[in-house]
Amino acid sequence: MRVFAWSLFLIASAVVVKGQSKIEKESKAEYTVEEIRQDYLIFRKALETTYPSLYRFEDSVSVTRYLDDQFKALDRSMAELEFYKIIALTCAHINDEHIIPTPSQDYYQSLQNADHYFPFSLKVLDRRLFIYKNFNLQQTLPVGAEILFINGHSAEEILNILLPTIPSDGYIQTFNIRHLEDYSMTQNESLFDLNYPIFVERTNTFRIEFIHPQSRSKKSTVTIKGLSFQDYRKFYNERIGYKAPLEFKYLQNDIAYLRIASFLRYHRNDFKQDFNNLYDSIFKQLNKKNAKNLILDLRNNEGGDGSGEKLITYLITKPYKHYDYTEEKFVGYPPVVDYLENGKDLRFNDSLVYKTNSGVYRLKDEYFNNLYKTQPPNKDHYKGKIYVLMNGASGSMASVVATFLKASDRAVFIGEEGGGTMEGNTSDSFAKLQLPNTKIRVEIPLTKKVNNVEFMKGRGVFPDYYVSPKIEDIMRGVDTELNFVLNLISTKKG
Secondary structure, three states: OOOOOOOOOOOOOOOOOOOOOOOOOOOOOOEOHHHHHHHHHHHHHHHHHHOOOOOOOOOHHHHHHHHHHHHHOOOOOEOHHHHHHHHHHHHHHOOOOOOEEEOOHHHHHOOOOOOOEOOEEEEEEOOEEEEEEEHHHOOOOOOOOEEEEEOOEEHHHHHHHHHHHOOOOOOOOHHHHHOOOOOOOOOOOOHHHHHHHHHHOOOOEEEEEEEOOOOOOOEEEEEEEOEOHHHHHHHHHHHHOOOOOEEEEEEEOOEEEEEEOOEOHHHHHHOOOOHHHHHHHHHHHHHHHOOOEEEEEOOOOOOEOOHHHHHHHHHOOOOEEOEEEEEEOOOEOOOOHHHEOOHHHOOEOHHHEEEOOOOOEEEOHHHOOHHHOEEOOOOOOOOOEEEEEEOOOOOOHHHHHHHHHHHOOOEEEEEOOOOOOOOOOEEEEEEEEEOOOOOOEEEEEEEEEEEOOOOOOOOOOOOOEEOOOOHHHHHOOOOHHHHHHHHHHHHHHO
């Protein structure tokens, strides 16, 4: 699960395009070289002493060189967001979706009166930007229009700037792309809204060159004001569509559909859904009805808790072992405990673990729980055909579910590469670091997990059928991936 520590205030950058008005200044104009170097060294120490996956996707020599180079670049005083960019890009370089940087609370507070929020939501298709929804149905820029330029920045330039700013697992690119959209009903903003003001420009007007959806030869330009914080929150809440996380129905007599939008406890509680009871009811019913096909929709599911692991036991048909092993970087309290908001809550008991030759800690055999042992399928497990819909925003626990279905050859996958690596993620408990001078925060996951499956290093579950919607389908409300599965089932019946 990608957990955002920041408040609902979006970030803005100090970059101002010529001819555009400048908005709120940062709470402090600049920090000295000594201050930002101290902050970076504390950040680096936190990574090196508490984070167990620092060299998971890149060797130690390369990582050390990168960290050294970033420190050397701190050779002048900087405003908070100039320094924040270095912190954020360092986090993204580590290739872990669960490392989350955020600017200071003071900076967020300064943005409440800023009219700089982008008044549209986007779809990213074939590295092209399309208008998906707009504020107050502004007809000057209709839904389905393709954006060519924003304030002189081409769509390709914007993607090339923004995609590398997003922390994602391993070498997966679909995760970054989907996170520029409204990727989950459990998040507060898309990362386009969040990162555009930081890494591209800080502005309160958007001059947009676009192609009309009805006429590919017709190009137009329109200048639109940014949204206030209040209008943006209203717009975002309307477009995100916060609904119950679990939906189950029959599309046809022998085709069942199970959508799970998240495995988050608070999401379930908001709609009074008990997943354990729902699983029991659903799978007993599927077996009684002898439904031959089940479509499991995990698109835009950002993950959550062990309710996803529980689901696996209803979908597999043979015993399985979840973890090969898990690792922690330290025992006792974190070495950077004085800089953590939750440091006193993060004590790992050294009696439960043993130290490996590589200097990390693994759980002793006598403390293994079911996830470390071979366990059977649930007695009411499903035996029919499973089809999984997924995309780059199927992350964390959603990717875990997909991983074990893939590893056990239990499903056909439709869509695009999933957002989490098959080998496992780094998550569970988090160190909430706050740097003493700039007050920039970074959430650092503390448990490295290695799944008991075969995997390609740094990659997620690949689909059996790559299926991507066209903007015309989206405008008509056509579910391209679901229709593909229904056609696939129908064809195989014939």
